[in-house]
Amino acid sequence: MAEDLNNDSSESDTFEVIDTNGPVQIIKDNGDHTFTLCENDLATILMSKNLKDTPVVVVSVAGAFRKGKSFLLDFILRYLTCEGRPGWMGDPEEELTGFKWRGGTNRETSGIWVWGQPFIRTNPVTGEKVAILLMDTQGTFDNQAIVRDSATIFALSTMLSSIQIYNISQQISEDDLQHLHLFTDYGRLAMQDDSSDSKTKPFQRLEFLIRDWAFEYEFELGATGGKNYLNKILAVSENQHEELQEVRHHINNCFENVGCFLLPYPGRTVASKPQFNGKISDMEDDFAKGIENLIPYFLHEDILQSKKIHGQTLKGKDLLYYFKSYVEIYQQDTLPEPMTMLRATAEANNLSALASAQEKYTENMDKKVGGDHGYLNETDLTTHHAESMELAEKEFHSTRKMGGSELSKAYLDKLEKYMEDQFQQYCKINESKNIFKSARTPITLFIVLAVAYVAHGILQALYLGPLAMLCNIVFWGAMSTLGVWITLKWRGEQPEVAEKIDQIAEIIWEQGLTPFYALIIAAGTSAAIKHAQTAQQRRKSKTS
Numbered sequence: 077m078a079e080d081l082n083n084d085s086s087e088s089d090t091f092e093v094i095d096t097n098g099p100v101q102i103i104k105d106n107g108d109h110t111f112t113l114c115e116n117d118l119a120t121i122l123m124s125k126n127l128k129d130t131p132v133v134v135v136s137v138a139g140a141f142r143k144g145k146s147f148l149l150d151f152i153l154r155y156l157t158c159e160g161r162p163g164w165m166g167d168p169e170e171e172l173t174g175f176k177w178r179g180g181t182n183r184e185t186s187g188i189w190v191w192g193q194p195f196i197r198t199n200p201v202t203g204e205k206v207a208i209l210l211m212d213t214q215g216t217f218d219n220q221a222i223v224r225d226s227a228t229i230f231a232l233s234t235m236l237s238s239i240q241i242y243n244i245s246q247q248i249s250e251d252d253l254q255h256l257h258l259f260t261d262y263g264r265l266a267m268q269d270d271s272s273d274s275k276t277k278p279f280q281r282l283e284f285l286i287r288d289w290a291f292e293y294e295f296e297l298g299a300t301g302g303k304n305y306l307n308k309i310l311a312v313s314e315n316q317h318e319e320l321q322e323v324r325h326h327i328n329n330c331f332e333n334v335g336c337f338l339l340p341y342p343g344r345t346v347a348s349k350p351q352f353n354g355k356i357s358d359m360e361d362d363f364a365k366g367i368e369n370l371i372p373y374f375l376h377e378d379i380l381q382s383k384k385i386h387g388q389t390l391k392g393k394d395l396l397y398y399f400k401s402y403v404e405i406y407q408q409d410t411l412p413e414p415m416t417m418l419r420a421t422a423e424a425n426n427l428s429a430l431a432s433a434q435e436k437y438t439e440n441m442d443k444k445v446g447g448d449h450g451y452l453n454e455t456d457l458t459t460h461h462a463e464s465m466e467l468a469e470k471e472f473h474s475t476r477k478m479g480g481s482e483l484s485k486a487y488l489d490k491l492e493k494y495m496e497d498q499f500q501q502y503c504k505i506n507e508s509k510n511i512f513k514s515a516r517t518p519i520t521l522f523i524v525l526a527v528a529y530v531a532h533g534i535l536q537a538l539y540l541g542p543l544a545m546l547c548n549i550v551f552w553g554a555m556s557t558l559g560v561w562i563t564l565k566w567r568g569e570q571p572e573v574a575e576k577i578d579q580i581a582e583i584i585w586e587q588g589l590t591p592f593y594a595l596i597i598a599a600g601t602s603a604a605i606k607h608a609q610t611a612q613q614r615r616k617s618k619t620s
């Protein structure tokens with residue numbers, strides 16, 4: 077039934093030939109929270125003669141770090157290598173090799189690895205010939221990873237596998253479900269495709285694998301106990317909190333099939349002896365039996381299903397394309413940042429404090445500078461802005477927030493920037509209400525034409541013909557500009573031309589009329605003072 081797959085690179089001679097006789101890293105952790113696809117190495121495997129046009133079954137193991145994922149994959153390897161024949165578990169004294177695994181606290185697997193030699197099988201039920209590809213992943217939440225790293229690896233392995241084995245220690249906690257929710261949603265986001273039918277589930281098969289299961293008296297070991305246990309965990313009831321219900325609905329909506337297998341504790345040697353090298357003789361019998369039952373449950377030829385995306389079966393060459401495009405999506409900045417619950421809550425707190433502080437500012441500004449109010453002089457406007465800022469900042473500080481002062485400071489800066497921007501808008505609105513200012517252009521033009529008219533008359537009387545002519549030109553120039561301005565304003569056309577006229581009028585006003593106006597005011601004031609002094613002197617002399 078099985079065929080040996082020899083990598084024939086004749087059709088892939090654009091790739092540098094690599095040794096595919098063992099684990100091959102296909103996604104590299106760059107150590108700076110970014111990942112790179114090892115395209116050449118992946119292409120060497122997926123574009124090989126036998127795999128390129130063969131539907132692929134991708135078996136992935138993902139979950140928290142240091143929980144025996146690579147160790148399990150090495151037993152899957154033995155099963156596939158022996159084609160599942162009796163005794164496939166091997167010699168009880170044989171060392172366990174394949175994907176690298178070891179004890180200790182430091183992470184072993186980094187990025188994503190696949191076994192370089194896929195296994196060809198034919199499903200006896202469907203007659204479909206498929207190639208099985210084993211995928212080992214970096215554990216989530218190791219001490220070097222941020223949430224995005226874990227989410228990226230988990231999401232990529234879920235998106236690109238047909239069986240995702242979610243490896244969990246001891247029992248399924250709400251935490252495990254929340255993480256699954258976050259990671260698969262991160263995957264679903266990257267997979268979003270307008271052409272896809274939103275009713276089709278994005279992922280195929282999810283298998284919870286519970287290690288060190290200790291409650292055999294409640295749920296028996298193996299797939300049956302696992303199924304019952306999972307039914308209990310994923311049950312949705314009306315009196316459950318909305319958040320719990322949502323996670324459960326999400327899992328059901330994301331995966332076509334969900335299963336669970338309960339595996340017992342492997343014994344102290346496996347769990348904590350540094351000398352342990354994977355010998356079956358060092359394992360508890362129950363555990364070895366569990367492994368023996370578990371792998372056919374996952375990989376029995378009858379239930380093998382090739383990888384499908386949007387309903388389309390993927391062959392080796394298609395999988396290469398999807399790897400490239402999905403990794404690329406995670407390398408861009410277009411996806412939202414997945415966050416820890418604490419960070420997300422803290423950001424939500426700060427955002428809501430920011431929103432209410434912004435509201436406070438606009439509400440208070442509107443009291444004096446809003447649409448219904450008249451023009452406010454510059455000093456009062458600035459004072460009112462300062463008061464509103466103070467009120468808004470007080471509002472921001474009075475809201476309780478998680479995340480500490482550093483995060484809070486970033487939002488306070490945003491608030492200040494918002495208020496400054498808003499203030500500029502308020503200044504413009506206020507300016508537009510200044511009737512005198514809006515009448516400045518016609519007044520200026522009118523004064524210019526009046527002065528030119530009078531000057532023309534005087535200069536003509538003095539026989540200064542050329543100068544009088546110049547005044548005449550200024551008069552008609554000002555008159556027609558005023559006509560154009562009034563027409564444009566009235567019809568609301570070509571505002572840029574009207575604006576240009578306003579600017580010219582402004583210059584004439586500032587340069588010519590304002591000093592003249594100041595002169596008149598000064599002269600008027602000094603005349604008034606003089607008049608008052610004379611009147612006072614007269615009164616004094618009368619009384620004496």
Ligand SMILES: Nc1nc2c(ncn2[C@@H]2O[C@H](COP(=O)(O)OP(=O)(O)OP(=O)(O)O)[C@@H](O)[C@H]2O)c(=O)[nH]1
Nearest residue numbers: 141142143144145146147177178179183184185215
């Ligand atoms: N308690 C317990 N330990 C196990 C089990 N299976 C394997 N181990 C031990 O777990 C340790 C880690 O095994 P690995 O396969 O390297 O774990 P991993 O999850 O791949 O680790 P990372 O690659 O670092 O994420 C080894 O010492 C194994 O002997 C199990 O079912 N229960």
Ligand SMILES: [Mg+2]
Nearest residue numbers: 145146184185
């Ligand atoms: Mg590992």
